[in-house]
Amino acid sequence: MVYRHAVISSPLIDARAPELRARHTILLDARSGPDARARYAAEHLRVARFIDLETDLSAPTAHPEQGGRHPLPPIATWAATLGRLGVGPDDSVVIYDDQGGANAAARAWWMLRAVGHERVWVLNGGLAAARDANLPCANREEAWTPKPPYPCTAFTLPTLDLAAVEASQQDGSRVLVDVRSAPRFRGEQEPIDPIAGHIPGALNHPLSLHLGPDGLFLPPEVLRAQYEQLLQGRPASDMVLSCGSGVTACHGLLAMEHAGLPGAALYVGSYSEWCRVRPVGTAQT
Secondary structure, X not given: OOOOOOOOOOOEEOOOOXXXXXXXXXXXXOOOOOOHHHHHHHOEEOOOEEOOOOOOOOOOOOOOOOOOOOOOOOXXXXXXXXHHOOOOOOOOEEEEOOOOOOOOHHHHHHHHHOOOOOOEEEEOOHHHHHHHOOOOEEOOOOOOOOOOOOOOOOOOOOEEOHHHHHXXXXXXXXXXXXXXXXXXXXXXXXXXXXXXXXXXXXXXOOHHHHEOOOOOEOOHHHHHHHHHHHHOOOOHHHEXXXXXXXXXXXXXXXXXXXXXXXXXXXXXXXXXXXXXXXXXXXXXX
């Protein structure tokens, strides 16, 4: 039997929405970091299934100069992962993390949308909002029924590789936006990659600007104004989002979708690929 929920036009869902308590909604916990699974084990939304940034949402790599630190997994691997998690084409899926959607709920949302999954949302405000809404939590993993691999053959949302980004920066055909923090963009600090700085020609729009003081996404009209200022009259499809490794860039894609500006592309390799093979810019360049 297929269970249909009310249509939700935004890619975000409120913690008080009835879908969050519906028995047939699949919850995915997409928290990241070296202790993510331990944090999940200690407390997660009841019946939530853990999805791992390092092994589920990306392909492990020893060569970040070829696709960055978090390249997309092969499509067959992603299809198998969704099946293992019990996700099929007709399921309603809500994804959350504890970083306002940045690590790595937005990436999981984008990857599901990229294989054509329609009923998928990111929990606005993440785990903190769920706690405030008194959603039930647990400290043990409940069993679920796996499904066959998800029926998909390719990621269909727009992506650019290094060569395409480089060409677009040379001919001005794209607006490249980096959602990392301003100090990282300016090259004042770099906690992960070997060289500090940014892709020359990129604009900086830190993902923190998407959120209000309460940790919730700003209203669509506010986010739309932010991105229209960056686009300067160009269509959303001319924009490319980047970050450190193609994960938090999806936060920008999520914000744009919420603002009614779909169609921007993701540079999956992002700065972690670029800085290893091309010159970088700093605060002065």
